[in-house]
Amino acid sequence: MVTKETTVKVSEDSGKEGQFNLDGILSELGSFGKYQLLLLLLLAFRDSFLNMCNFNYVFTAAEVDFRCEVPECEALDSRFNASWMPYALTNETNTCYRMTPHEEAALNSSELSQQYTCAPENFAWNKTKRCEKVVYEDYNSIVAEFDLGCQPWKRTLIGTVHNLGLVFSFVISGLISDKYGRKVIIVGTPLVVGVAGLIKSFSVNYWMLLVLEFLETALGYGNASMVLSLETVSQKRRVVFSCISDILASIGSAFFGLIAWKIPYWRHMMRAIYAPLLVVVFYIFLVDEGVRWLLAHNKNDEAVRVLNKVAKINKIQLSNKAKQMLKTIAGESNKNDEDGEKKSQSEQPHLLSVLRSRKILLRVLLIAACFICCTFVYNGTIINSTSVSGNKYLNFSALLLVSVPTRIITALTLTRFGRKTPICVAYTLCCIFFISSAFVPKSIWWASVLFYLVGKMCSSYGVFSMYVVAMEVFPTTSRNSLTNIANTVGRLGSVLAPQAPLLEKYMSGLPSIVFGIVALGPAVLALLLPDTSRAALPDDVLDAENLDTAPDDERPGDVTNEPPRITVSVTKDKEAQ
Structure with missing residues (x-):
């Protein structure tokens, strides 16, 4: 099927590079060609070992009898x-x-x-x-090696310091990512984590390990991979692409349980999961900067080079209109170079100037409130879950693999039913299943466990969906920064989550009831956010403000199943890609 008049109008009327033009080119290039599959594998390797390192304290600081x-x-x-x-x-x-x-x-x-x-x-x-x-x-854990058995507060302090470091990490990585590019974070943070982790494995005492734990998390991590995933493909494929990326990372992370099982001593285990991150240094040559970020920062020549590279690797012949648009963009790039820093500064607003927009500021606060509820429920359910009989390493791996079917459901529903409805339904079901698990008679304990597990899957679905929405409602020039600011405030929920099990002393099943009640928060708050499922990612503040006010006639392709624009000379076979 070939698009009609819209193509000509978009390419002719757009005086500057816009969201419709880029989305059309990305559609022509395909979403799952050789280039995108290679990117998925590279990000999966990076995120898998980064997740292992992020969870390392589960085994390195494990309680020992x-x-x-x-x-x-x-x-x-x-x-x-x-x-x-x-x-x-x-x-x-x-x-x-x-x-x-x-x-x-x-x-x-x-x-x-x-x-x-x-x-x-x-x-x-x-x-x-x-x-x-x-x-x-046994002496496989730091608890035994540093004699922390009678000082349990020192063991739990490691997790507190770890989460405190993540607060700094998300803020720092977001600012760097938006100013210097996604690639800087994708390559830089794993190297910092890898080096800090290897040094940490040689810690001579508890306090040295604690300091390195903070430095590792404060200078590493971040969510640049997810941002790049959303910005790499067209509007209709970005959720599916991000879900596949997360599935691959979850499968890779699940191997951590097996690694910890075969290499139980904490020093050796840490070296086994931190050392592979040093390989990410070669990503300098293997991963390209995000095209949307390049265009938003007037690096049009580099953006054109990346798009042509994708077309070459995927063996795609771009349409004549797409080629003409790329030439136009390259010409504008030369003009921008002549204008110098003056134009660059005018088109790259400072983060504080972005927050002067009342709509943007309200969205940050709204998403932060959603994240507080989401992280409290998600982390609290994990902490409060009863110990499962069997091998703890295999149980840990199985827990990570639960996200695989959840992401498949996410990809199918977020694309088909939009954003608001699935999030509201997920957290409403989360409320129902958690409260139900608290009142199931002990004689049918398996039903309580089943309800609890389904509630946890709904919570996992909701957290990922909120991340997607958060990245879709902010402009490219400050997308990662604003998302991470909201996420940082939202981590208040993860700080409160460890206290939830104490509620069990007052009433059996009370923690699950609280999780169910809190889950209603994002179910209601999500209704106040714009539905971005059929909108292109906003490039500037004006685009972001108009997400929920743009008239339908400006987006004729958004309300149908027609392919994105700029596909006049694309055949059916190419569109299928």
Whole structure:
């Protein structure tokens, strides 16, 4: 099928490069050619190991069973599950107290035989004393190596510092990405994380590890991959493309459970997942800068070069109108070079000037509020989930693989039903399933687990969808910065999430009820956001402000199943790509 008059109008009437022109060219180039498939694989490799490093503390700082060292009995049996434990230690597990020896046994221990000093009658059953030293079940975790068993706050502090570093990371990476390009973050952050992680694996004490944990997360990570995924393909394919990218990353991340299983010692495991990130340095030659970012920053020559490269790799013959438009863009680039920095500055507004727009500011606040609810529910459900019997490494991998079917559903529904409706339905179902799981009788526990799992899948669906919407409602020149600012504020929810399990003390199933009630927040707030499913990504503030006010007659192709414009001379076979 070939588009009609719209093509001519767009290409002729557009005095400057616009969203319709670029979307049409991206449509001609295809969304899943060799170039895009290579990009998907490169981003999947990067994001897979970056996710592993982001989750490293799950195993490196894992809680380890321990017991007190009992000098009177260690020589008799020094195993972790020693035979004398029932009468020398308390009945509680992972406690830093042991039974106090009778005074006569303690005073005469040097003169008495080991059998006598470790006998049941030589320990006071009603009196305990604090351990001077503890023995761990294994020494694979930093908890055992740095002796944190009786200092649990130090173990949890690692997660707190990790999340605090991520707050700085998302703000810094967003600003850098919007000013210097997506490629800088895509290549730079994995290298920083890889180097910091390798140094961290040689930590000599707890405090050195804690400082490096913060530096790693504060200077690394970010979501530039998702931004590049959304900006690489045409409007109709951006959600599907981003979902496929996330599926590949989830499958790759799931291997972390197997790696941790086969390499349990924390130092060796960290080197196994951090070292591969150094390979990303070669992405300098393999990954191109985002075309939308290049055009938004008047780097038209480079944008034309990238588009021609995509056409060459995908073996696509661009239409005559598309070729003419590229020549026009290149000509405008030369003119912009003559104008110098004056024009550049006028077309690249500062972040604060973007926030002067009332609509943009309200969207940032609205999305931040959505993220607070989303992250609270998503992280809280993971933290509150009961331990599943079986191999913890395989369970962890299975937990990450749950997002695969969720992303498939996301790709099918966000494209077909828009943005608002799926998000509202997802969080409404999330509310229903979580509250239902709290009131299911214990006799049919499997139903409660099933409801909880489905609720978690709905939460995962909602979080990803909100990220997509957040990136679609902001202009290209500040897309990553504004999204990360909203995400940073939204991380307040992830800070509160660890406290949710404490509600179980007041009422059984109360945490699930709270998750269900909070899930109604994004279900309602999403109705206030513009539906961007049929709109091109906005390049400037004016485009972003008009997302929910542009008249339909300005976007004739948006309300039909017709292919995007600039496809006059494209055949059916090319459009199918």
